[in-house]
Amino acid sequence: MKTRVAKKGKSDKRAAIMEAFLGLVSERGFHNTPMSLVAKTSGVSTGNIYHYFPSKEDIIIELYRKIKLEFIRAMVDGFSDDQTFRERFRSIWLIVLEYRKSHPKETSFLEQFENSPYITPSLSEELMVAAKPLGDLLTQSIKEEIIKDLPIDLLVSLYTGGAVFLAKKFIADTIVLDDELIEAAFDACWDAIKK
Amino acid sequence: MKTRVAKKGKSDKRAAIMEAFLGLVSERGFHNTPMSLVAKTSGVSTGNIYHYFPSKEDIIIELYRKIKLEFIRAMVDGFSDDQTFRERFRSIWLIVLEYRKSHPKETSFLEQFENSPYITPSLSEELMVAAKPLGDLLTQSIKEEIIKDLPIDLLVSLYTGGAVFLAKKFIADTIVLDDELIEAAFDACWDAIKK
Amino acid sequence: MKTRVAKKGKSDKRAAIMEAFLGLVSERGFHNTPMSLVAKTSGVSTGNIYHYFPSKEDIIIELYRKIKLEFIRAMVDGFSDDQTFRERFRSIWLIVLEYRKSHPKETSFLEQFENSPYITPSLSEELMVAAKPLGDLLTQSIKEEIIKDLPIDLLVSLYTGGAVFLAKKFIADTIVLDDELIEAAFDACWDAIKK
Amino acid sequence: MKTRVAKKGKSDKRAAIMEAFLGLVSERGFHNTPMSLVAKTSGVSTGNIYHYFPSKEDIIIELYRKIKLEFIRAMVDGFSDDQTFRERFRSIWLIVLEYRKSHPKETSFLEQFENSPYITPSLSEELMVAAKPLGDLLTQSIKEEIIKDLPIDLLVSLYTGGAVFLAKKFIADTIVLDDELIEAAFDACWDAIKK
DNA sequence: TATGAATGAGGCTTCATTCAT
């Protein structure tokens, strides 16, 4: 079985497994995604999957970490100190919308994961650290009396909620997202948290 | 059927199954809830469960319908024409918070169900009808320029989001809900949608 | 539940069960015919079926006895001493063909039953007695050197085979049975056994 | 795969499953043969059976195809152009008798299968092709006015019937098959179809 | 590393029969 095509390197297999897993889970759900199907889809044999991951659950968790991290980083990288506070929030909001719109699989996965009762998110230290700039921005904004003095995660939820919602409807193809709507939606979210 | 003493009439079994199912699913997830466990927990034998429901999936769907309906009704019944628009919204918001806080199982179930990729909610006519007063309130409020002119469901999401979020944190026991916080959270949600 | 319509008498229920059973088994096979379906089809409740029959297997056996007996009697009643031997055989042959053609359910049932390995036909005394005139005819015909001296049941098989076969094809709608074909087929069967 | 010693290669398991299945079904019937018993008897674990066959029904069908094909081939290979027509028929007849006598399990299986109402034989192309020489012989014999001009399958039934019947009685141990009887029986069958 | 056959517990569902009424 020697193919001319470049053999996948080590980490490629790992990546292939995760990618296949993500695609399958987003369409079929965790429990409707047997390892055998992951094997077929990823091109990595069942047995070998267990060489890269100790168990199915581990794949799920690793995937969650990876996606969540990616998402957080997109947000964090999307604003800069050059912007006014409101501009920063706007940037972040647009990034949330954009990321979710352009990552339907990841969106579905996150949603499922974060609503599974028996899979405790248990945000790893890693995620906390990555999200720090966001927390700092919020804390700072509260202190400067730009946004309301509410618990940070509530603020995030209020603020982010609209964008996530719109993205889901966009993916489900039950809405048309024009600039006007986006702007109006952002304003609503901003109104929610601004002082 | 002359016994005065409740001998667990017909519908009691049905109810027992649904109740057991709800409890188990909320703690273990759909797929981690085998029918055998439902049988044991509900006190209804495996075989007999299938006398009341055609399949596991049907139980899930019926349960969703029932809970969602209950939740919608709670909201709808919670406001009256005597109130100002803002008061109505406030009543609804508080009911959402209260319902979710006091119905952790139902909350978990709804959350899981509505995020399952392979179980399409497909809101039945029944639910639509029940929710009509809410839709009317929103439509009316938009027309009277009390709230923003945004898609109804986005408004609901923005508006409801804060209450649901707080309830979840309350259930997870990661927040203390005092009146002040509740009031502030409501204000934020109201700011999001009010014109 | 008092209907104006005449309530089925005792034996009517028995008959209803057997009739429903026959129809279902002929289309679905023994094991694909649950008692619950028999109940629904016959209009007799599950529990009550067991008032009339001790078990499912008993119904099968009774049904077999009844049908086989009916079939045998049709043959026996179909010839008389007024006829020549050949005429008698012809009459019987035509009756077999006719009975099978006009009793597709019974035919299917007999076929299934007689080929079930775990249901031993064990022809009851009753059946033997009923078939005696046939046996006598054959014995007599052998003695008079009209037909070949072969084991009785082989003769029956050879002789009957053609008619049964034609009837099955007729039922399956894969043949057109005109008089000419019938006559030719009879001749073939007669040739098989005649001396 | 360098071992010389037979270590039960891949296809051995497949064969083991089919063999066990055949034995069980012939003695207990399709529906009285649970997969668990097939597993135990064949020495292949339940789960692994499904690695070789998609379902129980598939095993049945494959088995039917295999056995029927084997049987047809035995007949087809049993006569040659060197023989007179009558000799050819005789050869075939004897082969049918012999095959059935020496293959009681297969005989029982074929009988059950071909009388199951819900399993349509649907003779595959493969079987048709294999049986072609037989059909040709019959067609030719009709043309040369050696046998009667009757539908091919009726001829087969008439002709084959006696041999099959005898074999069944032999297997059931309710007959003694000596040469004289065999010869007489063959003559009867031949008389049935010969012109 | 890599394969995929093998395992076997466990999942959902069916169904003959019994039981309470």
Added chain:
DNA sequence: AATGAATGAAGCCTCATTCAT
């Protein structure tokens, strides 16, 4: 006689994981 709810063993099949190669 009659009902149909109730039982629970058993059936078919799935699937995470391990094992032999």
